[in-house]
Amino acid sequence: MTSLHVRGLVVRHRDSVAVDDVNVTLGSGEQLVVLGSSGAGKTTLLHALLGAGPRVQGDVRVGALDPYDPTQRRQVRRSTGIVLQGGDLVTRMRARTAAVSGCSHLFGGSGWWALTRGRTPPALKDRLTELADQQGVTHLLSRRVGELSGGERQRVGLLRALLGSPGLLLADEPTAGLDPALGAAAVDALLAHSQSAGNPTLVVTTHDPAVAARFDRVLALRAGRVVHDGPALSADQIGELYARKVH
């Protein structure tokens, strides 16, 4: 639903350039996978879409909003759903609470009160029930996150990201730590959701060429620079992408 524009973006972590002059435009409802080896700048790029990370220069627009503008950042983040590596949920929490924890701006006073008693905030109840059913995680909601397997956590993480009906859906290495079957299921869920209700724009990062092959558009990063933007890569291009730098 939300279009993305990144122009001449440079992000620097201490001494090293993590994202170097990246340009990418994504139409509303499009699906993009960002492929690259560890340290290629994938996560940094994803965070920059939400105005996180030290930007040196360049422009980022999410819809009409600038995530690096402090007055607009919160609005960008609230209309975006993000699935982080391993879910990044509080392990002591019940999955039900963890799932709503990304939508605190929708709680209201009654929602916070409901949370103290381990209940779902009324404003999110119907949406949570519907989504949990759709994702097949209803039976997990009353358990603690720490008791869930990696695949189950990933599904609760996706539930959390989807709960606010985001126009933009981001996923950072959604298959990390999962076996191939579970990883494929996680990617299926992301793709299916971005094509269904609301049709959110989808950006997924991965280091796995097999995951990238599921997408029509691949943005390949190497040392922070875009080396490919288009349909799936050939075997030679993939080999080049992962080759160790030789000086």
Add this chain to the structure above:
Amino acid sequence: MTTGSRWGGTAALVLVAVWALNGVGLQDLGGLDARGAAALRGVLSPDLDPQVLREVATAAVETLQIAVAGLLLSVLAAAPLALLLAGNSRAPRLVRSGARLFAALLRGVPELVYALVFVAVVGLGPLAGTLAVAVHGAGLLAKLWSEQLESVDERPVEAARLSGAGRAPVLLLAVLPLARPGLFSLLLYQLECNVRTATVLGVVGAGGLGQAIDLSLRLFDYGKLGTLIATVLLLVLGVDALSRRIRAAVGADTRTVAP
């Protein structure tokens, strides 16, 4: 090392030992005078007279009340201070520095000194002890709690920020749930410390068992002194055991926390 220098080293050690032990008057232990012997006998055979036991129990309850009331008051000040001190609460830098200085001032003065001051201000009794425990405890808890808050796993905290949550929701939905077992453990540890401290503070007139110990010493009532010392021991061990049980029951951190 040659044999000569080894003997020389040993001789030097013996000389130092004799010098120190002689200096503190250890040789006097051999010939206890009559009052010393009476004191030792009294302490080793506690007075179990019902009247004495009632008085001692009252003093023990008062010590416990000082410890608990002091803890409650210190939490009121320590909780907001710890939140301001912890880096991940993202308080403005100036506010943070102010809070750090304030907490350092609170815990910088020993409880005994606070007790002397409060006895002068509010008079003899448990209120002075409570205030002393509360003021020092507030500064200490603020520091320990803020360190606990800062040591939580940063990833769920970052996830909450990336979802567009403000400062308060980030604290409530990520930082505090992550830190809760540690915070609770430190609270119990502070209670244990307060019981010990409340006992000592009584000696300068701040109520509880300490004040009774001071009094019985002045009246040469060594039997009662023995009862009081045994009670201190029971109280401290009892509170330690109780807090260990509470920790286990709520799944809080059971490792020993160094202050």
